[in-house]
Amino acid sequence: MKNKKSTIILLTFFIVFSTENFAQRISEIVFQGLINVKPSEIKSKIKTKKGDYFVSENITEDTKELLSTEYFDNVEVEFDTTTRKLVFKFYERPLVKKIEVRGNKKVSTAKIKEEIPLKEKEFFTKLKLEESKAKIFDLYDEKGYVYTTVDTEEILNSEKNQINIIFLINEGKKIVVDNIEIQGNKNFSRRKLLSLMETKRNKPFRETKLNTDIQKIVQFYKDEGFYDIEVSTPQVLQIDQEKVKIMFTINEGIKYKVEEIKFEGNKVYSEKEIQKVVTLKKGKVFKQSELDLSVQFISELYAERGYLQVRIDPEIVKDINLRSISVVFKIDEGQQIYVDSIYIEGLQSTKEIVIKREILLKEGDIVNTKKLRRSVEKIYNLGFIDEVNIDFQPGATATSVDLVFNIREGRPGMLSAGAGYSTVDQLVGNLQVSHLNLFGRAQRLNLLWEFGQRRKNYEISWTEPWFLQKPISLGVSLYDLTRIREYSTEPNAYKEERQGLELRAGPRISDVFSLLFSYSYENVIIFDSKFPEDIPEGKKLTSSIAAQIIYDTRDNIFDATKGTRQSLSLQIAGWSILSGDVKYYKPIIRSSVFLPTFWKFVLSFNTTIGYIEGIEGFDLNNAKYEKFYVGGAETVRGYAYRMLAPENGGRIMFVFNTEYKFPIVQENKRTVLQGAVFYDIGGCWNEFNEIDFSIGATEKWSKYGYWDNKLKHSIGFGIRFTTPVFPIRLDWAWALNPRKGDDPLRFWFTLGQMF
The missing domain is CATH 3.10.20.310 (membrane protein fhac)
Structure with a gap:
């Protein structure tokens, strides 16, 4: 071998x-x-x-x-x-025809075959055979069978060049930990130190795990200021054939505080600039992890200006009498590194220009790792890329590198059909054809047919993100949506059909700043009204233009974990040459913030403020469907749709939502199932003098069930499913200001992200 x-x-x-x-x-x-x-x-x-x-x-x-x-x-x-x-x-090489496992009882054959790299109907190598034996050892070691032996037999059919492999396993005895003795600990109890260890009494003994535990104890002490901590090599004493006793001694040393932090060799950045990224703080207890992070952050700071070869050597100066440590960061800045060439590898159907135009660095630029990270985020935001890896290769000179982007494409398009039950639209079904990478140019095409008891929709949309290879998006949508609407206490008050065309164009001013302009031509038809006086039947044409300013730093537009999205939009309908039957202007401000907390838990906030006013004397009560309504799955989830607005809608709207999301199931480093807890608050008013930002309810609301002008809030939890076509939300919300006789608990089944 x-x-x-x-x-x-x-x-x-x-x-x-x-x-x-x-x-x-x-x-x-x-x-x-x-x-x-x-x-x-x-x-x-x-x-x-x-x-x-x-x-x-x-x-x-x-x-x-x-x-x-x-x-x-x-x-x-x-x-x-x-x-x-x-x-x-x-x-x-010989083809592996069959793999047999003999002598195994504690680990199943299926488990072994699944874990080992050697597979049936694949080609045999000695390296894979040895790796497979090592993997079997690991499987038994995890269960405490540290004396397991693995032998192999290789049966070769030379004529067919096929080989059978037999793994012969002698499991041996299971070894468990009988006791763990710790000596020399003075500042921390035995219980505290044992809580840091994965090695436990009456659990399987694993030498590798014990060595890791010792490192954890050393790290723990160093993060508590005990820089001189020493832990002896553990003694493992055999009590009998199935039990061991573990003993080790700790020499804690003294506890240090940080006396002084200095920098040497820095020319590119001042001490003040570097100090901002240093997590180690003067006068605080010395922490080894903060020293390590400081080195990392200083290196990243230099890498943002192209100093990829910077070396940071922290020198520790101890004063035992003062029980203090001074840290001198000795910096060898090196030279700036430039981008020589950029290569894209791994593409199957996507044009190379689609990836290159998302990369913020160009050939000849100074390497900026911050721009590189953002470039990777932009590539993922295309929606059809599963993996991006960057490889640095030597360039033509000592101060240049070639950037190699290794891309793995996902499925850009699909045909999907489904059915379900929505709390809003009841029984629903859909047939959808979507493509995120049409012709390999990242053009988006979506064909949608929705049908159900309360909703019918036909929609076609197309978007070109780089019109004429410029950072300008161009899009068009056609739709025909019919819904049964509620009014007052009647869930089937009238039917509303919207037929329309929307044209969109928007230049991207920078990586995070963009504009979006649109023109919309829409017919709204009201029919089958049970309240003809309040909601008269008929057809009205709305011709409108809209402009939007967007500031977006989110890392992932489909499931953000950090960043912010701020937008200000203004829609004007029926003014001047726009004509139409409906005339108004409608400004809306939206602000979303995403904050990573720990691991992949994300805290997010969203605020929406809207206002609408008729122009040229137009009475908005003649187009109630254009006014604001609060309550329901998209605003304050503890209340029914439109419940928190005046009966005929409001001209002013305020909604605030916060969610704390956490992953439940992940595949390929992406979250496919999430949990969320949330809090919503909001209100809607007709006049500014009606606005009341206090939370609560008057007797008019709580006793008689009529709208009042106070804010209402709710709490709840939900589940998020990520599907290839659209995200699905399941929310259970609890109204904190319910009306008398109303069930405070509401369940929502909806499609799309909350914000």
């Missing part, structure tokens, strides 16, 4: 050619030695084709590609200059 020699053999190949091969066309390509690998698979791996000129560099690349498949021990290539025949000679 000479792994090193085997590895060398796997990486060798031999190419035979002569100077007479120059400019000769290949008449035939022959594969020799293939047994378990299909010729069609080889053809798909190599670029050289029959009729091509013989180019040695191309043959070398093809051979490297073939060896990278790990199907072969070696590949040789010969070219006959007379017949112009190109021959690939393959030395196949």
Whole structure:
């Protein structure tokens, strides 16, 4: 099992050619030695084709590609200059036909086969065999079987070049921890130190886990100011065949505070600028983790200006008498590094320009890691990229690097159909065709048909994010939406149909600042009204323009974990040449903030303030559907739709939401199932003198069930499902100011993010 020699053999190949091969066309390509690998698979791996000129560099690349498949021990290539025949000679590795596991009782065969790298119907290597044995050891070690042995038998069928592998396991005895003795601890109790350890009494003994536990104790002491902490090598004493006793001694030393923090060698940044990122604080207890973070943050600060090779060496100066530590950060700044070339690899259907235009750095720029991180976020925000990795390769000079973006594409489009029950629209179904990367150019196309008891919708939308290769988005939407609306206490008060066209265009001024302009032409048809005096039937045309200013620093537009989105919009309908039956202006301010707390828990806040006013004497009561309504799944979730607004809607609206989201299930480093707790508060008014920002209820609301002007609030929890098409929200909300006779608990099933 000479792994090193085997590895060398796997990486060798031999190419035979002569100077007479120059400019000769290949008449035939022959594969020799293939047994378990299909010729069609080889053809798909190599670029050289029959009729091509013989180019040695191309043959070398093809051979490297073939060896990278790990199907072969070696590949040789010969070219006959007379017949112009190109021959690939393959030395196949054996194909694993069957894997057997014998002697295992405590770990199932299925578990072992799942965990080991060696797989049936894949090609055999000695390296994979040794890694598989090591993995089996780990599986038993986790359960406390530290004396397990693993042997193997290899049965080779030379004719078929297939191999059967048998793992022979002797599990041995399970070893558990009987007791853990700690000596020398004075400042912290034995219980506290044991709580830091994964090694526990009456639990399986694992040497690797014990070594990790010792490091945890050392780190704990150093974070409490005990820089000189020493922990002896643990003694593991065998009590009997199945129990061990663990003993170790601690020399705590003295507790230090930070006396002084200095910097040497810094020229690019002043001491004051560097001090801002240093987490270690003068006069506070010394913490090793804060020292390590300070080194990391200083390095990141320099990397933002292209000093990728900066070296930070913290020198510790102890004063035992004063029980203090002074830290001198010795900085070797190095040279600025520039971007030489940018390469994109791994693309399947996406055009290279789609990725490159999202990268904030250009060739010749100083490397800025902050811009690089933002570039990765922008690439993910395309919506069809599953993974992005950046590799730094040496550039043409000592002060330059090539940036290689390795991309793994996801599914850009899909056809989906579904049905469900929505608390708003009751039984609903949908058929949707969506594509996020049309023609490989990141254009978005969405075709949607929704149908249900209370809702019917046909919608087509298309967006080009880079019109004429400029940072300008261009989009169009057509829709026909019919809904049954509620009014007063009647859930089926009238039917509302909206037929419309929307045109959108928006330049991106910078990475985070953009404008959006739109024109909307919409017919609103009211029919089957049960309240003809309040809600008359008929059709009204709304022709409007809107402008929006957006400031967006979110890391992920689909599921933000940090950043902010601020927007100010103004919609004007029916004014001047716009014509139409409805005339108003409507400014809306929205502010969303996302704060990471710990791990992947995210605290978020959203505030929405809106106002609408008729123009040219238009009475908004003739277009109640354009006014504001608060209550329901999108505003204050503890109350029914429109419950917190005057009966005919309001001209002024305020809503504040906060959510604390946490992951439940993750796949490929992405959260597919989330939990959330939330708090909502809001209100709606017709006149400014009606506004009351106090929370509560008057007798008019609580006893008689009529709208009042106080804010109402609610709390609740929810579940978020991330689907390939749209996110699904399930929310359970509890009204804190319920009306008399109302059930304070409400359940919402809705599509899309809250904010």
